[in-house]
Amino acid sequence: MSGNTCVIVGASHGGVNCAFELRKQGFDGDIVLIDKDPQLPYHRPPLSKAFLLGGDPTALQPLKAQSAYAQSDIDLKLGVEVESLDVSAKQVVTSEGAIDYDSVVLATGATPFIPPISGLSEAKNSFVLRDANDATDILAAVQNTENTINHVVVVGAGYIGLEAAASLSKLGAKVTVVEREQRILQRVASEPLSTFMTHKHKANGIEIVCQKTVSAVKTSEANQLVVLDDGTELKADMIIVGVGVRVNTELAQASGIETLPQGIVVDAHMKTSISNIYAVGDCTVFPHPTLGDKCHIESVQNAVGQARIVAQTITGKVSTYDEQPWFWSDQFDAKLQSVGLPKDADNILVREEGDNALSVWHFDGEALVCVEAINAPKAYVLGGRWIAKKVLIDKEKLTDVNVAIKDCVL
Amino acid sequence: MTQIIFITADEQEHVLEADSGSLMELAVANNIAGIDGDCGGVCSCATCHVHIAPEDKARVGEASEIEADMLELAENVTENSRLCCQIAISDKLEGIRVTVAEG
Ligand SMILES: Cc1cc2nc3c(=O)[nH]c(=O)nc-3n(C[C@H](O)[C@H](O)[C@H](O)COP(=O)(O)OP(=O)(O)OC[C@H]3O[C@@H](n4cnc5c(N)ncnc54)[C@H](O)[C@@H]3O)c2cc1C
Ligand code: FES
Numbered sequence: 001m002s003g004n005t006c007v008i009v010g011a012s013h014g015g016v017n018c019a020f021e022l023r024k025q026g027f028d029g030d031i032v033l034i035d036k037d038p039q040l041p042y043h044r045p046p047l048s049k050a051f052l053l054g055g056d057p058t059a060l061q062p063l064k065a066q067s068a069y070a071q072s073d074i075d076l077k078l079g080v081e082v083e084s085l086d087v088s089a090k091q092v093v094t095s096e097g098a099i100d101y102d103s104v105v106l107a108t109g110a111t112p113f114i115p116p117i118s119g120l121s122e123a124k125n126s127f128v129l130r131d132a133n134d135a136t137d138i139l140a141a142v143q144n145t146e147n148t149i150n151h152v153v154v155v156g157a158g159y160i161g162l163e164a165a166a167s168l169s170k171l172g173a174k175v176t177v178v179e180r181e182q183r184i185l186q187r188v189a190s191e192p193l194s195t196f197m198t199h200k201h202k203a204n205g206i207e208i209v210c211q212k213t214v215s216a217v218k219t220s221e222a223n224q225l226v227v228l229d230d231g232t233e234l235k236a237d238m239i240i241v242g243v244g245v246r247v248n249t250e251l252a253q254a255s256g257i258e259t260l261p262q263g264i265v266v267d268a269h270m271k272t273s274i275s276n277i278y279a280v281g282d283c284t285v286f287p288h289p290t291l292g293d294k295c296h297i298e299s300v301q302n303a304v305g306q307a308r309i310v311a312q313t314i315t316g317k318v319s320t321y322d323e324q325p326w327f328w329s330d331q332f333d334a335k336l337q338s339v340g341l342p343k344d345a346d347n348i349l350v351r352e353e354g355d356n357a358l359s360v361w362h363f364d365g366e367a368l369v370c371v372e373a374i375n376a377p378k379a380y381v382l383g384g385r386w387i388a389k390k391v392l393i394d395k396e397k398l399t400d401v402n403v404a405i406k407d408c409v410l
Numbered sequence: 411m412t413q414i415i416f417i418t419a420d421e422q423e424h425v426l427e428a429d430s431g432s433l434m435e436l437a438v439a440n441n442i443a444g445i446d447g448d449c450g451g452v453c454s455c456a457t458c459h460v461h462i463a464p465e466d467k468a469r470v471g472e473a474s475e476i477e478a479d480m481l482e483l484a485e486n487v488t489e490n491s492r493l494c495c496q497i498a499i500s501d502k503l504e505g506i507r508v509t510v511a512e513g
Contacts (some may be wrong), residue, residue, distance in 0.1 A: 045449070045450055046450050049478075061435075062436065062439070064441070065438065065439045065441055068441045070440055246509075300448060300455075301448075301450065301455075327447060330452060335453075377479035378479045381479050381480065381482045384483070
């Protein structure tokens with residue numbers, strides 16, 4: 001396969017794993033891995049958690065050691081932006097010139113959405129949180145002794161917003177989270193889980209305001225206020241905007257690849273609508289045997305899992321992406337883990353284990369489809385195994401905490 | 411500096427040194443094959459599975475309950491298994507031998 005060049009656009013969880021997996025699968029052509037971010041590729045999940053709490057702006061956690069790229073003969077080009085794909089000339093056009101390709105993997109991820117709120121673009125200390133630069137800016141603002149951050153308003157109660165809220169509150173700020181929907185995590189988690197996490201945040205001094213939107217930000221010399229739609233004014237020395245993302249589909253779209261608003265359309269082998277162009281990770285919309293034909297998932301597992309599949313596809317194996325999605329989040333002393341997606345569940349059962357642990361079991365008929373666990377790794381591990389093996393479960397036993405989870409199989 | 415010996419699937423011995431961080435971070439920083447550390451070390455992925463040499467187990471200590479549960483996601487689990495992101499490097503680990511688990 002020599003004389004065969006694979007260009008990977010985006011060097012984060014998806015792109016980096018794709019590059020190394022290609023080598024593992026025996027790909028012996030050239031691998032060019034490009035990212036506009038100048039940092040050695042790093043783990044994103046700690047940015048809202050350990051990185052903020054650790055207080056050391058240099059403590060990014062690398063995905064791989066710098067030397068690993070050379071060792072695996074991966075040409076890592078950082079600080080280089082891909083501007084377009086020339087599909088007919090088979091070239092990737094970058095800020096530093098064109099590169100001929102035989103195959104391209106788009107691992108372009110997503111960009112935080114900034115809602116059109118009056119005054120937001122002029123606001124002081126207003127941040128999104130997606131990359132190292134965002135996280136370092138937040139940290140610098142927290143550590144700026146001339147301008148103490150006492151009050152923080154987080155807009156949007158998704159995972160990233162809530163994790164940032166938990167971290168900033170631990171660092172001493174008075175945090176208010178404003179959410180448009182009825183409950184926190186509405187888009188991504190079940191109601192019992194939301195309720196548990198709402199209590200957890202409140203118990204740690206965070207204020208949660210649901211069913212309110214931000215109508216304006218008013219910044220003056222003296223102070224900065226976030227104004228809600230009911231007129232409430234919240235002091236905000238810092239604003240974190242965490243209302244979701246827009247997938248980076250521009251490159252694909254401009255080259256005629258099929259896209260949807262949620263992402264770049266791929267098949268179960270990560271092929272896009274144009275041959276020899278693939279996509280993985282947060283930027284994709286993909287079919288899944290149990291989850292539906294237009295899935296979009298933003299998680300490390302999804303990016304890593306799809307990277308593994310695309311490497312197999314490019315090296316001529318036929319494998320289908322059918323992993324059950326899994327996810328984690330850490331907020332205060334709550335370790336949240338989920339497997340499967342709550343989608344299509346027609347009934348859910350809650351198993352409470354003490355006052356700081358619970359698991360939520362989602363069923364579609366008799367079939368277990370998803371488990372969300374807080375401080376309950378056994379539920380997460382066994383649940384994941386049972387979903388994969390389609391094990392039937394005794395629902396009555398499951399809600400009885402005196403019966404061990406492993407004994408709840410029918 | 412504490413010396414840690416990683417043994418990879420190809421039976422190579424890698425003698426590494428550090429004085430802080432986790433065994434997983436040390437392994438990733440030195441490209442130890444088979445230690446992926448996908449979750450970044452928060453005991454959520456089980457891609458950092460190792461076997462501790464029996465004679466070193468007492469010094470390394472026991473897995474926490476969460477870690478023990480998460481280990482069930484890994485393959486080739488034995489009584490010497492640990493998720494090495496949960497093992498903090500300190501001088502008391504001097505010279506321990508850690509074999510990367512297959513799977
Ligand atoms: C703060 C935070 C916390 C998170 N916590 C968790 C968690 O606890 N658990 C979990 O499972 N997931 C978590 N996630 C989600 C997880 O990080 C993402 O799902 C994952 O990063 C997706 O990887 P990706 O490679 O698909 O995309 P991304 O990580 O978005 O990477 C895309 C890369 O492409 C580059 N790029 C895009 N366009 C171009 C171009 N034209 N030219 C050059 N480069 C380009 C970008 O610079 C970027 O580096 C978190 C995310 C964030 C931001
Ligand atoms: S690195 Fe994920 S469990 Fe150890």
